[in-house]
Amino acid sequence: MPLETPARIVRELARHGYNAEREAVTLIAGAADPGTTLARAVERAGPDAFRVTAADVRAVLDGGPNATDAPVSDLTSTVESTTAEPSTAEPPAAEPTTTDGGATAERPADDSGSPTPHPSNSSGKPNDESPTEPETTAPETEGVWAGRNPDPSLRSFDVANDMTGQSTGTGEYGDFVKVFKDRYEKLSRQLRGRVNHRPAEAIQSMSGGSDAAMVGLVNDIRSTASGHWLVELEDTTGTFPCLVMKDREFASAVDELLLDECIAVEGTLADDAGIMFVDSMHSPDVPRTYKPNTADRHVQAALISDVHVGSQEFMTGAWQRFTSWLHTEEAEHVEYLLIAGDMVEGVGVYPNQDEELDIVDIYDQYEQFAEHLKEVPGDMEIVMIPGNHDAVRLAEPQPGFDEHLRDIMSVHDAHITSNPSTVTLEGVKVLMYHGVSLDEVIAELPAESASYDEPHKAMYQLLKKRHVAPQYGGHTRLAPEEKDYLVMEEVPDVFHTGHVHKLGWGKYHNVLAVNSGCWQAQTDFQKSVNIDPDAGYAPILDLDTLDMTVRKFS
Template identity: 70%
Template sequence: MLLTGAISQHFVPLETQSRIVRALAERGYNAEREAVTLLAGADDPTAALAAVVDATDDDALRITAASVRETLNSPTPDPAAVSTESPSSNTPVSTPTKNPEKSTEGAERPVETGGSSTAVDTGATEPQSSSGQASTRSPEPAEITGDITGRSTGTGEYGQFVTTFKDRYERLSKLLGGRVNHRPASAIQAMAGGSEAEMIGLVNDIRSTASGHWLIELEDTTGTFPVLVMKDREIANMVDDLLLDECIAVQGTLADDSGIMFVDSLFFPDVPRTFRPSTADRHVQAALISDVHVGSQEFMADAWNRFADWLHTEEAESVEYLLIAGDMVEGVGVYPDQDKELDIVDIFDQYEAFSEHLKAVPGDMEIVMIPGNHDAVRLAEPQPGFDEELRNIMSAHDARITGNPSTVTIEGVSILMYHGVSLDEVIAELPEDKASYDEPHKAMYQLLKKRHVAPQYGGKMRLAPETKDYLVIDDVPDVFHTGHVHKLGWGKYHNVLSVNSGCWQAQTEFQKKVNIDPDVAHAPIVDLDTLNMTVRKFA
């Protein structure tokens, strides 16, 4: 009997649940998923919804399952006092905020840009209100893969680091296996001088010889072997792209004494040039943002409110997904003298404030978020999603919370979300034309080329050893979304749309000291059916 009851509660028609959500949104409420299920499963969903709304405090923005149970279990109200308005799909829904002072009427329309992050149209026009228009949002639940949350087994022991790097080598070597007929280092050491040889290995060392050639030490599971890239070869410029600990393949000829290989060809795991991304089969959009930094004195609350108000307009009705790539709050003790720049000094109060700002987003949007280095999770990557205490604080919108990194698939489009701490390392190590803060998407290209979101270990990027390297990019994503560097940039690398989405925090005193000029209050909007992108500016 218990099993039958539990099952029957989950077989409420989806159409009924969607009508409940639209009707609540019309009245300015978000709701827990369980609350919607309870309302839809009532004997008379229309009367139940009306009774719950009538019993809910005007200042509340969220209908909880507990409040629904309390109302449904209370004595039946006078039918004359209960609205009989049906939550049908034909009911006009405007999803206004509960606070009339936040109306979008007369608000400035955000700037829309397209094509290049440097071409920003500063013209502005009045928005079209969604009042009287039926909401058509019907987002599908996101499918999430690659999430470390609940799977971490690392204790920091040396042997676990060995396991992590061995897994990295084995998985990336499979991607490179089609390029070369490689042999292990131990076998190459036993080959005759002058033989042609091919090897796949992790970059253990890179140094320049006295003659200006490049000596690279590669390591696999059997040992190490040195390879030499001559400075006058065309492939010499590829050495500029190399980082320690990444996996590459080489082809070449052994020296007469078999002690070194002269490299003729060098390969990265890379994204195949033949890659063609998947797209949605209907017109639907996703907003990609990051680095909100609630709690900072420089958090741009007014810009956030303009963004949230715009999401309620008819112009934004196709925006059904909001993907947040980390740093929801400013955090505490992240950098020197940060306490002098905090507006909210308690980390839990910061998340409470962020949750309040999230309530302004339409309740019928699917939200997915990952943590960043300012968030209250471990700094070492991969980072698990927030713990239960923080999840409960941020439960107002029923957002999906996953680890950093994770691949989020929506409408058939896979989006690799990674906060982006390793971008600092890539930008510091590679030439400016290959990676810079002014063009952060080019640094992202390097991660795609290396098929790893954080290839170099030992610098600013902290690594948590696991039985599996969760930072390897096994499958090519359709979209790559990062944040962290507070700069806006986007482009396509071998047809993968790469987007760094800027931030919602004006320049801090600390950023002035380290020469960071942030791109603030931008919202990249991706058409999932075409993977074209525009950028809305709210500052």
């Protein structure tokens, strides 16, 4: 029996949605007829099992020389051909290239972390029809790999800011006042150490020519006839106008302001004390000296989003190549899977969506998603948050799924939390946010500051503002709660989003920002709004170094 047979057995089990105990793989590899033994063990485990155990294999072997006189499933012939010939099921292993933020990619990327054109598609966007490099089997190494064998006792996992079951908002005026007061208090605390803050009410009573400083939410932005900028700030005591002269070196920063974000200004009051001439402007921001946390051992997390099961364009082949890869030796350190929303395509999300659905019932979509989730190794920790296509409220923050949907998606005991949430994996803080506000940031800010081609730059803006959805009343629906769950009170080590179906990553003040693309090829609706998705990619994050490899499965 060739030495590589155990690895082939593990891959074959993965294709059919099963894991196996290390001893089970060893027993199958040593059997007189490994293919038949594997098929018998799978049949004994049953269709509802996730793992083939050593007990299953021994029961088969104790029944005779693989009991070959009885009929078996079609799996037998598949396994026999798999163990007889070299496997080509693994995705191509291209030479990684270093890119922005210490990340690596399987194909060249520019220094922004955005993918460069795929050789088969002049638009630069991969699709299921594009030819890929020839798939190859990983070279043999010394010894035999007997399958994944993680030690769960080494893991640590925590979720913060989960508002599931905590919603108190009724939509009344008082709820809006509470959430904005909470936003102001949290963000102003991060700014008051930088300026000698005075409330708007106190500044109004100061004499002309006095030095002044204020922390407030941006209430209005408008340009004057002379081309200067008038920014009106609001705190809990009132509002005050602040003038940014067009010739000041920081004047361009006004172009990046959004309504309702929190900033601090310092300046001098006019002679009549009716306006402040701004000398400096500050955002809450991430400290430039921030040092991210890392894990104490080599362990990895796969960051994905926007699976969109139920769509006619869901990339089944790419997904199965991804989940098969997770069962290989190359992926043995991937112990966490983080999914940043849009597990399913949903129903009625955009005009004429029903014409592009493969599964028209929302619950059937989740049932099918759960089936695909069974292909993931059962020893992985899975974390999921909802997105705007999922069956939860659209207004953010979005609570986690209800009990019925949780029961449907109970595969591998996945952790389901709200959008957004901060998940701490072995000391590494990962802020998971689906990313609907990225549309607004990209629409409002200059192209060099935020664009769909470089979604991570829009994420930098949210990190700078320390809020995942700062602007109220625009396209992003926001729910008033007793507190603002969308504020980044703590600096994350990793910021993970999806939604825009574009792949991009980079580091902002040592925080790794990752938008992980999608698993849905371009739909007719996306064509109509000029969205060309980056589909079939899986960013793989080393939690011990925060380096990242982007793997392509499409």
